[in-house]
Amino acid sequence: MILLGWNPDRGDDPFGGYRRAVDEVTGAGLFRCRWILPPRQATAGTEVWLFSQGGRDRGVLGHGRVVLSPEPQPADRDGSPGIVEFDALRPRGDSIPQDLLTLRVPGIAWGVNRSSRRIPAPAGPALRTLWAETSSLDEADPLYPPPGTLPPGALAQARVNRYERDPSARRVCLAHHGTSCAVCGFSFEEAFGPPGRDFIHVHHVVPAAGLGPGYELDPIADLVPLCPNCHSMAHRRLPDPYSPAELRTLRSAAGFLPGTTLSPEQLTAQADAVRILRAH
Ligand SMILES: [Zn+2]
Numbered sequence: 001m002i003l004l005g006w007n008p009d010r011g012d013d014p015f016g017g018y019r020r021a022v023d024e025v026t027g028a029g030l031f032r033c034r035w036i037l038p039p040r041q042a043t044a045g046t047e048v049w050l051f052s053q054g055g056r057d058r059g060v061l062g063h064g065r066v067v068l069s070p071e072p073q074p075a076d077r078d079g080s081p082g083i084v085e086f087d088a089l090r091p092r093g094d095s096i097p098q099d100l101l102t103l104r105v106p107g108i109a110w111g112v113n114r115s116s117r118r119i120p121a122p123a124g125p126a127l128r129t130l131w132a133e134t135s136s137l138d139e140a141d142p143l144y145p146p147p148g149t150l151p152p153g154a155l156a157q158a159r160v161n162r163y164e165r166d167p168s169a170r171r172v173c174l175a176h177h178g179t180s181c182a183v184c185g186f187s188f189e190e191a192f193g194p195p196g197r198d199f200i201h202v203h204h205v206v207p208a209a210g211l212g213p214g215y216e217l218d219p220i221a222d223l224v225p226l227c228p229n230c231h232s233m234a235h236r237r238l239p240d241p242y243s244p245a246e247l248r249t250l251r252s253a254a255g256f257l258p259g260t261t262l263s264p265e266q267l268t269a270q271a272d273a274v275r276i277l278r279a280h
């Protein structure tokens with residue numbers, strides 16, 4: 001694990017505009033850029049944390065991984081350029097502040113400025129916990145687990161989550177599956193009346209391993225309606241969420257009898273599907 005020092009006050013800008021980089025991570029889930037890295041330590045896949053040495057926001061601002069390791073150049077002690085892919089970047093001013101880091105992630109000289117340095121692996125869980133604790137409400141969404149929680153192969157997670165927010169895919173999914181939760185059968189319209197109509201999350205059920213380069217979303221096979229509670233439970237398991245079938249099994253094992261509650265809601269789901277199909 002490597003800590004990348006960055007001093008925004010000194011005018012060095014590997015991001016080509018930090019705000020643009022933050023927007024790109026928010027929108028596309030990833031931002032790549034060149035970074036001067038220590039060759040022997042920065043092998044591909046190495047986890048990195050971005051540390052801002054700016055006066056205004058000194059602290060941890062982001063997370064990512066080395067995707068291209070630098071060529072070893074013995075004469076160059078500062079390192080040589082490699083490529084880093086950031087999967088989490090916070091706006092300036094929102095860092096995990098240095099005093100909190102000193103208190104909760106001991107054993108690292110947070111006050112010392114270095115361009116990059118290795119930090120011990122056990123600091124990872126502590127940093128993730130702090131990241132989650134200091135998150136804005138949006139980042140605390142269970143659909144966005146703290147950075148570094150997912151294995152490198154699952155970097156597509158942010159893009160997968162975008163399928164769950166794609167309006168046209170959502171429409172097709174709900175037209176087929178209805179708007180009741182596929183796990184517990186909860187219907188917001190039934191419980192809350194008209195304001196609850198069509199309110200339901202859609203969940204993407206394809207595991208990260210199934211998302212090869214040629215993957216195309218099938219809104220009926222790959223998306224299911226889930227209420228926010230069941231959806232949060234699905235994403236409690238990482239990297240691959242619980243499937244709706246597994247969640248139903250967990251529920252019945254915990255004392256909920258499937259069938260007694262599901263059948264009427266399944267009928268409602270059918271009725272909803274017909275209504276939505278007529279509406280579009
Ligand atoms: Zn549910």
Ligand SMILES: [Zn+2]
Pocket residue numbers: 143164202203204231234235
């Ligand atoms: Zn989901």
